[in-house]
Amino acid sequence: MKSTRAALAATFALSLACFAVAGHAENAKKPMEKCYGVALAGKNDCAAGPGTTCAGTAKVDYQGNAWILVDKGTCTTFKTPKGYGSLEAKP
Secondary structure, three states, X not given: OHHHHHHHHHHHHHHXXXXXXXXXXXXXXXXXEEEEOOOOOOOOOOOOOOOOOOXXXXXXXXXXXXXXXEEOOOHHHOEEOOEXXXXXXXX
């Protein structure tokens, strides 16, 4: 009886793990694009322009040369106090 329960529990756990991996793989395939001017200070992804090295280096909110990855086709819909997101770096 214990071995049957253990086998059932292991099968259930494996099923959950498969669903989790499949969901993660689906998200990994989603097309993304760089969106400039929408990151908060210190919350950008890599390479925020001259004088910065990588993620988290934006000095001010909505820095024009700082970007974050967003779902493809959504960047220009992000509205900030400084305007909309851009697919190109701003001065």
